Amino acid sequence: MKNRRLAAGIVLAAAGVFLLVAPFGLKPYGIFILSMWAVMTIAAIGLNLTLGYAGQISLAQAAFVGIGAYITAWLTTKGWPFWPTYFFGGISCFAVGWVLGYPALRVQHHYLAFVTLAFNTLVYLIFRNEEWLTGGIYGISNVPRPSVLGFPLSKPIPFYYFCLVHLALVSAATWWLIRSPWGRAFVALRENPIRALSLGVDTRRYTLVAFALGAGLGGISGALYAPLVQFIDPTPFALGLSLNLLLMVVLGGSGYFFGPFLGAIVAVLLPEWLRFAQGFYLMGYAVLVMVMMAVCPTGLIGLADRLTRPGRRQTAAAAAEPAAESEAAR
């Protein structure tokens, strides 16, 4: 256990140093992609709370990223300062996510997936068709980047660090949450809601909170996405992004704290690294994803956890589900 913790600490420290120095060796597009990784990781962390910890399937995360992005883009282009729009985006998504959680009190699994999928489609259609509000297919352009304490973040490197600080803050808050009694209640909700209910866990309320928190983080991700891209239109917030975020969570390791970080590397960075294959890079990416899912169905962190914990007897449930309290992995 001590060795695992030490190894995890070394890997984390190395990753932290890499993230701090990486932009200095990259061109603006590379910095943009790294910033996008940070922004998408925040959205994936939100989905991991809803799906990975609380066990509630959601195919609507792109809608929340979109709502956050549109609120920030719309208001900042009308002269609002960034921070009120940022918080408004997050809080709005929290509220909408809470409401979207109600169907989860009645239906589960693929039925719930379709409810959330329909919600994503509805939001996408609003973005596309309500031109008076969203600019329709023309979108909203010239979204300004914010300043912090008078320091402008319009250049790629400062804005990258801005995204990185957000990712660090969101990660710290999520780490706190999943290690609190709420995190334990989320895991109980995922593993055995009937038993959880009999132990006094208000599964109804925790389900709604799980949806709302996941959506709120989606909104925060969107509030960063808009000034990062500086132009938004409906296309990025269609179902494809929800599926991509789901891939990040599942491939990284659903229910593992670091799962979304790794999953976002695969979903955001890997396609760029495979560009040397030119026309075949997306096909290569698809094959790689298929192989990874076949080799490690519990995700990359799950695989690492299994390989570094040889003594642990795997139950049938553990083989199929993530180890929620896997100390070093979390």
Next chain:
Amino acid sequence: MSTLLQVRDLRKSFGGIVAVDGVSFSVEEGEILGIIGPNGSGKSTLFNCILGQLSPGGGEVHLDGRAVTGMRPCDLNRLGVSRTFQLLQIFPQLTVRENLILAGQEHKGTMLGRLVGPRDAGLGAAADRMIGFFRLGHLAGEHAGDLSYGQQKLLDVAMAFMAGPRLALLDEPAGGVNLTMLASLRERLRAINAESRSTFVVIEHNMEFVMALCTRILVLAEGRVIAEGAPAAVRSDPKVIEAYLGHS
């Protein structure tokens, strides 16, 4: 002694099948009541109706004189009613200690308070005491899913007592437990009953276990109460022998 649980004319049907057919009984504070009956006699359905897991088709449940019929299980639990299930119901991905903390945490403060409060919800010491009491000390940090069946069964029962319930409904606590573990379980249940005056209602197929543990037995057959009384009297009741013991 006062009446803690009163069940009046409870009914539950699934389509045309009557699972619980006008069952009435009461449980006094500090009592250990056993419920026996052949498979399909409605014992677990009765528990589920009492505990709000199923909505009864008719009848009433009173706890301490207060009507609690159809109340949500989590609300009932916070009123001091705990349960175990016929099949093991633990959280395999949590450690033994965390299973126990989870079993008590919702009784501590408000939901928001639990978020900003200590990680163990102030239950770490209580969980360790319970682990020691059920002799699971060497397994405290193990994932519950890695325990043997008997150890998981002990954990399952321990979780039911973590919040210090006034009334615990135990559905086949001895099911699948080996003889050594069974003696330990019976001894632990007796100790809890003696020390905290907790009231138990126990569904059990293991006659030796239930006759030795319970002070009164209720016998169900086809959803109805066919006999009630002291273990010795029930054991020799011809109706019980015909309906249940005679077939065993």
